[in-house]
Amino acid sequence: MAEIQSLAKGLKILNLLEHSRNGMGTTEVATQLEIDKSSASRLLHTLAKYGFVEQDQVTARYLLGPQLVTLGQHLLNRITLRDHARPYLHELVDKTGECAHLAILAQRQALYIDQVESTAALRVESEIGTLSPLYCTALGKILLAFGDSRIPDELTPFTHRTVTDRSTLEAQLAQTSKRGYAIDDEEYNYGVRCVAAPVYDHKSALVGAIGISGPAGRVTLERIDEFGAVVISIAAALSARLGYDLNLR
Amino acid sequence: MAEIQSLAKGLKILNLLEHSRNGMGTTEVATQLEIDKSSASRLLHTLAKYGFVEQDQVTARYLLGPQLVTLGQHLLNRITLRDHARPYLHELVDKTGECAHLAILAQRQALYIDQVESTAALRVESEIGTLSPLYCTALGKILLAFGDSRIPDELTPFTHRTVTDRSTLEAQLAQTSKRGYAIDDEEYNYGVRCVAAPVYDHKSALVGAIGISGPAGRVTLERIDEFGAVVISIAAALSARLGYDLNLR
């Protein structure tokens, strides 16, 4: 279906602004989108009128607006899985000493919807709200193996360990669903290993994935099975807890 | 300036979806915006393409999409005031036993960017991301009295205590800036009193407001001055903490 172009342009502007450190000016936006200054100006004004962007009082550059916080937070509040999962994330941190994460499938990617940091680890930038690829993260592989199993066409490498071969990945996914947990062995970030397991609702339908992630030095390959067992048991406990009252998808 | 209408329609759809419990269908959206089904269909597809809305797999109804979480969270992470303020919000809760909130000025409204709940109070729905009016909330009155002092044209009442008279409000604001803290005496929600104080950066420019809110039974008018003093002292401590390294607006 043909997209509404002026709406699409507006949405593209929002995505542009996400990646700019200190906001953008009209001309800068126009250049990036390859449109005229005047169009950029009018689009920005419309976005501003509805609170999706905001002009910095001092620099007059456009920044993402409060309406996005409002809508984003509103959506997070809807996702009751998150509320249920919180204590289990803490339990994961207690038992493993590593950071714990919760993700669901969204837009054919892994959407991180909550995290609990380990006390040991140095402060990590919040990952909540981040979309990550399915094929090279532990949480993502869970969502692929147990849920929507269509492997993306492009397997872009992030490290030299990223699996870019389709059949290798398929084998990994088969292994994952067999043993019940997934591994990311420095396939997305160097020096970081992750272990994840599936979370089910009462109908045994996949709703998300939880897991841990930590430095390769601590999360060694020898101890992977051990970590896997912990993650699986807690994921199972959470699934049981969700029982019959989960109203997520 | 004339707004880009098709962009505006798309943004309006996002706002509509915020207030729907279980998503909306194409026809429903079309009715609300008074446009044709076909237009609604095309707009929704465009929003979906960029992840701003998502179709429920089961019901096929449209919901707010993950991109909003991504962008909203991204914006929250930028706001360093929030990081600095967190311990002070906890301190407020410890000292008063009531819920603590942090807000900044956005879109001529009070944008709640963080909260810490009191252990005493029953679980309150998260207010983070909420936009509230300036003229009838304690945090808002602070932003009015110490920051942008233009009083809105319309003073819509929320309770019978809401101040709808312009000059009365002006007097209250004068009193507020004189004594250093603001009160919301059941002016926004029945049974809820709030007390708030201003947060400044190193240039003595207002950056936000923090305060507490609790049931009128506990936050009595006799103890208001006492609460005010606590809130002021913590707001001052936070302002001092912000010192010379705040990079917010």
Place this chain on the structure above:
DNA sequence: ACGCATGTTGCGTATTATGCAACTTATGTT
């Protein structure tokens, strides 16, 4: 004060969003 860069407004044109109607798909009813 001057020049340069950025941002906004007016206007004619061409693109494109729109509404209608026909068609397709899903849902629920007797």
Place this chain on the structure above:
DNA sequence: AACATAAGTTGCATAATACGCAACATGCGT
């Protein structure tokens, strides 16, 4: 099970409107 009703999508001609150009306005640095 067949029908009726509702919801959603597509094709198309028309009307609306978004667009780019150019002129104007504003702000910044030298």
